[in-house]
Amino acid sequence: MKASQSFLATLKEAPSDAEVVSHKLMVRAGLIRKLNAGIYNYLPLGLKVIRKVESIIRDEMNRAGAIELLMPMIQPAELWQETGRWEKMGPELLRIKDRHDRDFLIQPTSEEVVTDLARNEIKSYKQLPVNFYQIQTKFRDERRPRFGIMRGREFSMKDAYSFDRDTEGLKKSYQIMFDAYTRIFTRMGLRFRAVTADNGAIGGSGSQEFHVIADIGEDAIVYCPNSDYAANLEAAESLSLLAVRAPATQDMTRIATPDQTHCADVAKFLGLPLEQTVKSLLFAAEQAQGEVALFMLLIRGDHELNEIKASKIPGMAQSRFATETEIKLACNSLAGYLGPVGVAPTVTIVADHTVANMADFVCGANEAGYHLTGVNWGRDLPEPMAMDLRNAVVGDPSPDGKGAVDICRGIEVGHVFQLGTRYSEAMGCTYLDQQGKAQPMVMGCYGIGVTRLLGAAIEQGNDERGIIWPISMAPFEVVICPMGYDKSEAVRSAVDQLHSELVAAGIDVVLDDRGERPGVMFADWELIGVPFRVVIGDRGLADSQAEFKGRTDAESQNIPLSEIKEKVIAAVQTAKQLIS
Template identity: 50%
Template sequence: MKMSQAYIPTLKETPAEAEVVSHQLMLRAGMMRKLSSGIYTYLPLGQKVIQKVEEIVREEMNREGAQELLLPALQPAKLWKESERWEDYGPELMRLNDRHNRDFCLGPTHEEVITDLVRDEVRSYKDLPLNLYQIQTKFRDEIRPRFGVLRGREFIMKDAYSFDINEEALEESYQKMYDAYSRIFARCGLEFRPVAADNGAIGGSESHEFMVLADSGEDTVVFCNDCDYAANLELAISDVEFAIGDQEVAELDKVETPGADTIEALAEFLECSTKQLIKTLAYETDEGYVLALVRGDYQLNEVKLRNVLGVPNLEMADGEELFSATRIVTGFAGAIDIPNDVKVIADPSVMEIVNGVTGANEADYHYVNVNPQRDFTVDEVVDIREIKENEACVECGGDLTLTKGIEVGQVFKLGTKYSESMGATYLDNNGKAQPMVMGCYGIGITRTVAAAIEQNHDDYGIIWPVAIAPYEVSILVLGDGEVLETGDQIYNDLQQEGIDVLFDDRKERAGVKFNDADLIGSPVRITIGSRSLAEGNVELKVRSTGEELKVSVDEVVDTIKELLSKLG
């Protein structure tokens, strides 16, 4: 592509709205523009990168026998009511009505549609396994879109769905996708890790997320320094000894604690460690109120709590409603003397507390010398806390590290959740109907592009990995006449070799071209100027390393090919 004809509107200044680097650089490099909060237009340069990522995805999906199709983005509510996700999915589902006032939604994911298709079309175990995928625009009515394309309301995603006869066969399909994903992200030049993950609202039994390691990531990932253990913080467990040692059990007492409605304030007021405090959090679920107890120095992990309770939705209880229903006082909540129908879930860390502190369900009062079991009962003792850095790995005892990551892909074992609720069955070799065992597998295409930039950039701009670079080579000509002609010749020669080249033939000053080239970030830059051309040479520079070399005009193509394969 010739720069003089290309629509690549680069920006010298950083738009004020862009917070993270990938967002800033995608705007500045002329890859995209914002239409509305969380909704972007992809300009030619951005579209080119997207296509490169998509092509890698296609190749690796096809390699594992998955077949591409295209499902509708606009979906009738009827299907979502069948799977009960019309209610469960919540406000994130972009809903709309047609002229007859029928309910529709814009698909955030396509389990319903694909299951509907397959239940009508696939009858026999002989048709399985089956893996179908698409690359589609997805919609999510995000509560707060941010970070550019990393959390948008409209985004491009590859989603695949596998159908198998049983769990063993699913395991095989799952593994194929896991392997395909590992190859895809490796080919995209990303530093990533697969980690064990929560299934969330989508349901099912097992899941892994593919995380690109980056400080700007919204997820926290836990790794063991000594073994393969890796998990999303939402799921991560560790080996910790909570017992404090022998201590004389004292008598329960109620004390005044004016205004101490936070853990910090309370510890300060009572001049004790936060480890003595029983943090008591009240939640409302579809099945009533729940008190979740963790030791004061820990955070509650809501995902763990939700999974323990087996409810789809969990919300912090509203203070007034909670009080009128249960007499529990938020800020001074405690599990002592509460109604029987309030479920109490305690983290193991709580059970080892001796002579602890808990709210008295009365403003400005706490109980001290509280001892679990003696002073209150719990319905279940189970791990519901968020683990901390340097705790011991459950598998090998090694140190755990916490890192930030961007989720670019996730694989799920769905089991029969959708096939049962929607009646997707096949006939086994005994002629008996069985629910299909499903898996689903997503890759955020646009998010992958942004993640690649988060991981590959410097102060001057993007540093594309070769495989997803919109252009592998940028040619800058500094001058006209012979210089321009040489540039044109090299441009043609490289294109003959199937290399994507951006040829900056504009009548701009050198500085402008250099800066735009750095910003756009082609892996290799060729500079042609009268100085070196007088000796029959052009200059090559590798964007990532800064390595520079001079080569004669007739060696350019070979050298470029060599460089690119070395970088790729």
């Protein structure tokens, strides 16, 4: 391709609302243009990258035995009402009405639609397993779209859905998809981790996320450098930091702590380690009938509550912080002085594993201006229900016993779920087994954020000059920059010949025939992120030389003109082999 036949729209400056590197560079490189908050036009170069991403995804999905179809963007509300998600999804679900006042939505995902398709088309165990996938536009009405396409409202996603006879079949389908995802992100040349995750609103029994490692990532990944253990912070298991509980050595004592309402302040005031304090949090959980149920959650003073883990406590799926009135009735205290000693018997006390093994700890006295020291389980208050309630921190023991964990940031680009029968039972999606008995299909669901991958790749690969694409995602593999294309017949002839030879060899090459100055040409293509550059001019031709440079190379190389084609082909092939 020649640059004059493309549409280059590079900019010197990024828009003022661009917060992160990927957003700035995508706009400056002419990949996207904003239409509305969280909604973007994809210009030709941006679309070219998307098509390359889609090609890799399709190749690996087809290799894994998945079957491509296409489901509508507009979905009827009735299907979502069957599963209860019409009410549960909240304002992110963009609801619309047609001219007959019937309710529809713009799809954020397609579990309901594909389940409806399966229940109508699949009747027998002989038709299972099957895995359908699509690459389709989605819409989620984000409250605050930000970071360009990283958290936009409209985006492209590959979503796949497997249907099996039983749980064992689901596990096999899930592993096939997990392996396919690993190949997809490897072929894209991305540094990524697969991590254990929480299922969230989609539901199901187990899931894993794929994260591109990047400092701007919104998700914290807990991992062990010495093993394969990795989990999203929401799902990372936090072991007790105390193997056993030490015997009590202090009497429980009520001590005045005026105006000290935070654990760190209390520890400093008493001259004690923060690790000796316990933080008490009171929650109220709505019940189907009767009054709200109250739960007091206890974590060590230097730890943070993991609300996803807390929601797994029986009875706490729908909970909130207790009101001042509820706190007063249960504890006769202000929030800053809460503690588990002497609370109303209607309050369920749940302690994090570490707190459950603490001795001689400090907690609120349920009296304004006072705390208790020397508190011990069994003697001063009943043994608690013990659960994992906290966020992991750097240095925690790895759950697999292979060292200590570290934490990095990641951008979620893929997610695989074991849905089970969550949707098939709700929607009556059954098949007849070998005995002629109706059984619910067992489902899995697998998503990749297609457009989000562009932003993630740029966050991982960039420098002060622009984007550094992995070669499998770059809009072009090679750019030829002629010096005086519009003025020198010799230059034009040489570069046209090289361009034709590289195209014939299957190289994705662009020839910059715009007649721009060298500095402008070089700056544009470095901004766009083309992996390799060839420069040919009259001066080089006089010595039968061409200049060759990789995007991340410090210096260019002079290559004999007779060898430049082979040099380019070899460099492209080597770059592809390094990420295959």
